[in-house]
Amino acid sequence: MPSVMIRKNEKGELLFYVAKKDLEDIVVSVETDTPETWGGEVEIGDGSKWYIDPISPPPAFPTTLRFKRG
Amino acid sequence: MSNMTREETQSLIEEVLEVYPEKAKKIREAHLTVNDHTIEQSKKCIKSNRKSVPGAMTIRGCAYAGSKGVVWGPIKDMIHVSHGPVGCGQYSRAGRRNYYVGTTGINTYGTMNFTSDFQEKDIVFGGDKKLAKLLQEVETLFPLNKGTTIQSECPIGLIGDDIEAVAKAQNKETGKTIVPVRCEGFRGVSQSLGHHIANDAVRDWALDKRDNDDTFVTTDYDVAILGDYNIGGDAWASRILLEEMGLRVVAQWSGDGSISEMELTPKVKLNLLHCYRSMNYISRHMEEKYGIPWMEYNFFGPTKIEESLRKIAEFFDDSIKEGAERVIAKYKAEYQAVIDKYRPRLEGKKVMLYIGGLRPRHVIGAYEDLGMEVVGTGYEFGHNDDYDRTIKEVGDATLIYDDVTGYEFEEFVKKVKPDLIGSGVKEKYIFQKMGIPFRQMHSWDYSGPYHGYDGFAIFARDMDMTLNNPCWDNLTPPWHKDSKAEAIAAE
Numbered sequence: 001m002p003s004v005m006i007r008k009n010e011k012g013e014l015l016f017y018v019a020k021k022d023l024e025d026i027v028v029s030v031e032t033d034t035p036e037t038w039g040g041e042v043e044i045g046d047g048s049k050w051y052i053d054p055i056s057p058p059p060a061f062p063t064t065l066r067f068k069r070g
Numbered sequence: 071m072s073n074m075t076r077e078e079t080q081s082l083i084e085e086v087l088e089v090y091p092e093k094a095k096k097i098r099e100a101h102l103t104v105n106d107h108t109i110e111q112s113k114k115c116i117k118s119n120r121k122s123v124p125g126a127m128t129i130r131g132c133a134y135a136g137s138k139g140v141v142w143g144p145i146k147d148m149i150h151v152s153h154g155p156v157g158c159g160q161y162s163r164a165g166r167r168n169y170y171v172g173t174t175g176i177n178t179y180g181t182m183n184f185t186s187d188f189q190e191k192d193i194v195f196g197g198d199k200k201l202a203k204l205l206q207e208v209e210t211l212f213p214l215n216k217g218t219t220i221q222s223e224c225p226i227g228l229i230g231d232d233i234e235a236v237a238k239a240q241n242k243e244t245g246k247t248i249v250p251v252r253c254e255g256f257r258g259v260s261q262s263l264g265h266h267i268a269n270d271a272v273r274d275w276a277l278d279k280r281d282n283d284d285t286f287v288t289t290d291y292d293v294a295i296l297g298d299y300n301i302g303g304d305a306w307a308s309r310i311l312l313e314e315m316g317l318r319v320v321a322q323w324s325g326d327g328s329i330s331e332m333e334l335t336p337k338v339k340l341n342l343l344h345c346y347r348s349m350n351y352i353s354r355h356m357e358e359k360y361g362i363p364w365m366e367y368n369f370f371g372p373t374k375i376e377e378s379l380r381k382i383a384e385f386f387d388d389s390i391k392e393g394a395e396r397v398i399a400k401y402k403a404e405y406q407a408v409i410d411k412y413r414p415r416l417e418g419k420k421v422m423l424y425i426g427g428l429r430p431r432h433v434i435g436a437y438e439d440l441g442m443e444v445v446g447t448g449y450e451f452g453h454n455d456d457y458d459r460t461i462k463e464v465g466d467a468t469l470i471y472d473d474v475t476g477y478e479f480e481e482f483v484k485k486v487k488p489d490l491i492g493s494g495v496k497e498k499y500i501f502q503k504m505g506i507p508f509r510q511m512h513s514w515d516y517s518g519p520y521h522g523y524d525g526f527a528i529f530a531r532d533m534d535m536t537l538n539n540p541c542w543d544n545l546t547p548p549w550h551k552d553s554k555a556e557a558i559a560a561e
């Protein structure tokens with residue numbers, strides 16, 4: 001369960017950053033992304049999938065969350 | 071564009087790899103590549119931040135070097151104790167030219183070496199007592215110090231000393247900031263992990279000291295300069311540009327920096343990050359905790375300065391945007407004169423770089439402003455994210471080498487035949503003896519600053535001075551002069 005920092009880049013896209021792995025990529029899709037909840041399966045630019053239990057209300061970015069490998 | 075084609079460069083890599091045993095060859099292969107603009111992500115073409123091949127001579131440093139030398143060392147009003155044997159601190163003492171203002175030994179301590187000078191008995195019985203005594207002595211001898219950091223060297227981690235406890239006890243006594251840093255040299259594969267550990271120590275022991283204190287009067291235009299190490303005065307040359315455009319520089323970390331500037335950084339509106347590799351961790355932390363945005367900028371060469379000033383101004387209102395334009399316009403005549411003078415002398419010259427974690431991509435713009443071309447570049451301790459950023463900066467089919475070994479670098483140079491090499495002091499004399507002009511791109515060869523418009527003028531002069539120095543024609547002794555032409559033909 002790596003901790004992942006999620007922040008917005010200048011274009012407003014979400015960036016998925018895992019310090020330990022030097023992995024930084026944009027988030028392409030989030031399973032649940034509504035005003036009430038955020039989370040589920042998250043896919044990032046390199047094609048890998050990660051999972052987090054949906055959080056409600058959605059977290060304010062930037063923030064650090066713990067993801068599971070999906 | 072490099073004048074070697076993709077195929078030529080690729081076959082050069084293969085040729086150089088020939089001499090390695092099978093296993094080493096496989097490892098090193100992954101660290102050498104030919105730049106390809108079609109690739110978006112560097113991990114598809116190059117491996118980085120991996121352990122060096124045992125036995126191969128590389129150019130890296132240790133985690134202690136990353137913390138003591140780079141991140142903490144230049145905080146001038148703190149005392150940085152090299153905790154462990156005397157050598158690590160003494161042989162690196164004052165090696166980085168981070169300039170600072172102050173009276174050394176009275177209120178600033180940048181170029182001094184403090185060490186606990188471990189002996190056998192400290193290894194056997196533990197060094198905590200010695201450390202506690204040392205910290206008290208420091209208080210008596212240097213009462214104006216604003217705090218102490220304990221920079222662990224290899225043995226500390228191996229014998230398992232509890233430096234945190236000593237630090238806490240001392241902090242209780244004096245109330246000053248005492249930072250234990252677990253940056254033992256054996257941690258990680260290079261100095262890069264030392265930067266990370268040092269950043270984490272800043273976060274845990276120093277950064278939040280003034281969180282509940284609002285006595286510092288802030289403005290809307292407060293910024294902090296992170297990761298500019300003031301080599302030869304770099305940060306000063308950058309600072310004046312920011313101030314001229316109307317910003318207020320509250321903190322200059324690690325380049326004429328002080329602990330109080332560090333503590334005030336969480337109150338700024340924008341963190342300006344020059345060296346991404348060594349300071350991105352703390353910038354990300356401040357973004358998360360205090361909501362301070364950060365941006366990478368590049369103050370090498372007028373093209374990049376102009377881009378960066380505009381990008382910085384984007385974060386502020388119109389008065390700053392106008393300020394940026396004003397600064398650009400003000401210096402235009404100055405840098406144009408520099409380009410007009412030096413470009414004809416340097417046009418078309420080829421440069422090979424091999425530097426630490428930022429400059430292999432950041433200085434490219436400055437060379438291009440002078441009409442020069444970077445034909446090979448590489449990082450000692452860059453990570454994937456650095457190579458991601460590099461792919462876009464260098465030309466297609468350029469040779470890229472990660473954690474290059476002494477042998478590979480020499481062979482590349484022999485084949486690529488650059489007109490100038492920019493790397494560190496360890497590489498300097500080898501290449502100079504091979505007859506190739508060389509500039510130290512870590513310490514600016516005792517010159518500098520190179521940042522900002524003022525720095526660009528010095529940069530251009532230095533490159534010209536080195537490249538067009540008449541001495542390169544006199545390397546062959548007169549009694550060999552006649553046979554020189556034949557020797558080349560025979561090669």
Ligand code: SF4
Nearest residue numbers: 132134158223224255
């Ligand atoms: S690797 Fe260890 S012993 Fe060597 S300089 Fe670094 S801290 Fe000192």
